[in-house]
Amino acid sequence: MxxxxxxxxxxxxxxxxxxxxxxxxxxxxxxxxxxxxxxxxxxxxxxxxxxxxxxxxxxxxxxxxxxxxxxxxxxxxxxxxxxxxxxxxxxxxxEELATELNTVVITAGAFEASDEKRMAMLKPLDIVTTAGAAADITGAMQLLPGAQRVGEQEGLFVRGGSGLESKVVIDGMIVQNPFFSSVPDVQQRGRFNPFMFKGTSFSTGGYSAQYGQALSSVLLLNTTDKTSNNGLGVSLNLASAGLNYDHATEKQSVSVVGYYGNLKPLFALVRQNIEWLHEPEFVGSSLTYRLNTSQTGLLKVYGMYSDSRMSMNSVVPGTAGPGTAVPGGEGIKNRLDLHNRNAFTTSTYTDSWGDGKWLLNSGFSYSRNSDDMAFDGQGMDRLDERTQARVVLTRLLSGNNSLLFGGEVHGINLQNGFGGISYSLRDQYAAAFAETEIYLSRQLAGRVGVRTEYSSLLNRFNLAPRLSLAYKTGAYSQVSLAAGQFFQNPDYRYLYLNSNLNFERADHLILNYQVMRSSRTFRVETFYKNYAQLVREYTGQPGSPDRFDTNPYRFPWGRTDNRGYGYAQGFDLFWRDQKTVKGLDYWVTYSYVDTRRLFQQYQVLATPTFASNHNVSLVAKRWFDKLKTSAGLTYAYTSGRPYYNPNHERFMTDRTPAVHNVSFTASKLTSIRGNFAVLYMAVDNLLNTRNVFTYRYTADGQTRYAVGPQSYRSFFVGMQIFLSRKAVVKQEDL
The missing domain is CATH 2.60.40.4130 (Immunoglobulin-like)
Structure with missing residues (x-):
């Protein structure tokens, strides 16, 4: 027992x-x-x-x-x-896990375009297959609300801002020359392939304190973390031929691209409005290397080089000169020769530690661009270099809150030759910033930031506060507010002659309402921008009126100061529907802007020549499953823009006709000798509309002539062949 x-x-x-x-x-x-x-x-x-x-x-x-x-x-x-x-x-x-589906998201002034974001707007193949975008990243962004098309100049023109007021940023690093070299009255493409990037974020204002030197907008591009297709690829089209090779292992990958292009065959088929003496010819290459240094660390290195040549006859306002007279007295034709060499390299390192609570994002880049240019036999060479380094640390806190802080330094070297005189300058630019995101609840969130900058050339500091708020009004809707100050160095052409200028400034206020439900998005946003400390140029003699020169590529020679000012106000509407009709994706945008400025050579407060009041885009894409084909149609409308008429008593009150453009694109998935291939075609200005972007007058004011597109109706065909059994392009990407 x-x-x-x-x-x-x-x-x-x-x-x-x-x-x-x-x-x-x-x-x-x-x-x-x-x-x-x-x-x-x-x-x-x-x-x-x-x-x-x-x-x-x-x-x-x-x-x-x-x-x-x-x-x-x-x-x-x-x-x-x-x-x-x-x-x-x-x-x-x-508590329900905080996700972008049940938590308020700060959206005022920003359009996310990433596969990983709930606010996905445009994926890389979206950009390529959007009619009217010409497979160009910035071309696609011009079809989003807030942006407008300015056909005779390159750049992103956002809410009444000039192309110089927008910056392109790759992995946090400013790109010094995102577009091919500027030539008179020709809109240049962006330099970068959309497939390099896993996502884009297009800000129409009120952007994060992490970024600066842009009065209007920043376009953030984030490169892919790994290659998608192993093996060799071949691309052929009417303008160029290229090879691309991708190879990836478990820890590292490399992508190599090489290409040669000559636009002479294309121009022989598409009638040009420009007299080309040597059609654009170019060669280039790029290399991307990625290395997973640890389970959390990633090193990415990207480098590219391009070399291009072209020669054309450019019409210059005037009635006399050494050039060839244009029939009808429109002006003088002068020969323009350009040889451009461009190099850009950037490396970034990202990592995390402390169970993912600390994040590191660092980078270093160098760019160099040289234009050996002759205008009517006279040298007008340009050179610019930018070296920059950047470090950002983020501390993730409980409840989706976070604290971010960092800094960046830039070394800028610019040289310009004009009229036999050489100008040069150097600027050491530095910035520090801090920003915190605070989620007071699932319905209410805020982002508070501050940025300070210093320019050695100006010998000045600035301090720019930023604020964003968002409130979730329903299961699928929310309102957002953004406000802040934004600074930018004046155009360096002014600083060659006057380094005593101050930063230019813009104050933003944005209110946004958005509904997202069942693959449909409705968005309305209203904004107000106040411009201050803009550069004014006085070109007249004492006691006489200022002279207004319509040549956009002239070298400024008048006395300058920061007494300029202005405003821009308006609203945007956006509707996208990807569900109502199976296989059909369409969006509609409308943007209204009222803007006036007293800046540059302007004599009174007036609407700038690059701004139009009304912009409309209708974009539609349809996938035909049986044909394995995607087709797209785009209609773009831009209301008339101001132009200078020397015979009119009131300054800058004449308007050009409205611009209408209908574009079509199609792509087909197929196989060529057992290799996966994509065939594509595009037609721009399908209706052959005789669009006019602006008017200019001869020096005597007697003759007006139109500045229009490089060609009226144009078309483009090509193909991409993947010489790899693993290569794949998904239907949903088209």
Whole structure:
């Protein structure tokens, strides 16, 4: 009997030492969460909730223990318990996991275009297959609200801002020359391939304190972290031929691209409005290397080089000169020769530690661009270099909150030759910034930031506060507000002659309302921009009126100061529907802007020549499954823009006709000798509309002539062949 007594004693002692834990797990509204995992950390003691959310289990643990509750889609729950009773009863309410589907997202002034974001607008193949974009990143952005098309100049023109007021940023690094070299009255493309990037973010104002030197907008491009297709690819079209090779292992990958282009065959088929003496010819290459240095560390290195040549006859306002007279007295034709060499390299390193609570984003880049240019036999060479380094640290806090801080330094070297005189300058530019995102609740969030900058050339500092707020008004809707100050160095052409100028400034105020539901997006945004400290140029002699020179490529020679000012105000509408009709994706945008400025050579407050009041885009794409073909159609409308008429008493009050453009594109998935291929074609200005972008007058003011597109109706065909069995392009990408 003795062993039996011992067993009974042990059983009684053990039973007395156990603690019963029971209770119920619900969401914050009290609804039961069946299948939730409830356990004591560091032990095997636990249970799973039943259909009513109830749980019950015993433990031998004494004193204190930590109860943990986990359920998919909800925030983990932990609570320290004092196990000094026979039974502990608990009611646990779990908070829904913070995601972009149930949490307010700060959206005012920004259009995200990333596969990873809920606000996805344009993916890389979206850009390529959008009619009217010409497979150009900035061309696609011009079809989003807030931007407009200015056909005779390159750049992003956003909400009444000039092309110089927008910056292109790759992996946090400013790109010094994102477009091919500027030539008179020709709109140049961007230099970068859309497939380099995993996503884009187009800001129409009120952007983060991380970025500066842009009064209107920043276009953020983030390069891919890994190659998508191993093997060799070949691209052929009417303008160029290229080879691309991708190779990837578990830890590293490399992508190499080489190409040669000559536009003479294309121009032979598409009638040109420009007299080409040597059609643009170019050669280039790029190399991308990626290395996973650890489970969290990633090093990316990108480098590219291009060399291009062209020669053309350019019409210059005037009635006399050494050039060839244009029939009808429109002006003088002068020969323009250009040889451009451009190099850009950037490297970034990202990492995290402390269980992902600390994030590092660092980078270094160098760019060099040289234009050996002759205008009517006279040298007009240009050279610019930019070296920059950047470090950003982010601390992730509980409840989706975060704190970000960092800095960047730039070394800029510019040289310009004009009229036999050489100008040069150097600028050491530095910036520091800090920003925090605060989620007061799932419905209310804010972003507060500040940025300070210093320019050695100006010998001045600035301080720019930034603020964004967002409030979730419903399950699928929210309102956002953004405000802040933005600074930018004056055009360096002014600084060659006057380094005593101050930063130019713009103050932004943006209010946004957005609804996203079932693959449909509606968005309305209103804005106000106040411009201050703009550069004014005085070209007249003392006591005489200023002279206005319409040549956009002239070298400024007048006295300058920062007494300029202005405003821009208006609203944007955006609607996108990807669900109503199966396979059809379309969006509609309308932008209205009212803007006036007193700046540059302007004599009075007036609407700038690059700004139009109304801009409309209708974009539609349809996938035909049986044909394995995607087709797209785009209609773009731009209302008339101001131009200078020397015979009119009122300054800059004449308007050009409205610009209409209908474009078509199609792409087909197929196989060529067993190799996957994509065939594509595009037609721009399908209706052959005789669009006019601006008018100019001869020096005597007697003759007006139109500046229009490089060609009226144009077309383009090509193909991409993937010489790899693993290569794939998904239907949804087209």
């Amino acid at each position: 003795k062993p039996l007594y011992i067993l009974l004693f042990l059983f009684t002692t053990t039973a007395q030492a156990q603690t019963l834990l029971s209770g119920r797990v619900t969401d914050r509204k009290g609804h039961a969460l069946p299948g939730a995992n409830v356990f004591l950390k560091g032990t095997y003691d636990g249970a799973t909730t039943d259909t009513l959310g109830r749980f019950s289990f015993r433990t031998f643990e004494k004193d204190t223990a930590t109860l943990a509750v986990s359920y998919m889609g909800y925030e983990p729950f932990e609570k320290k318990l004092l196990l000094n009773q026979k039974e502990v009863v608990l009611t646990v309410k779990l």
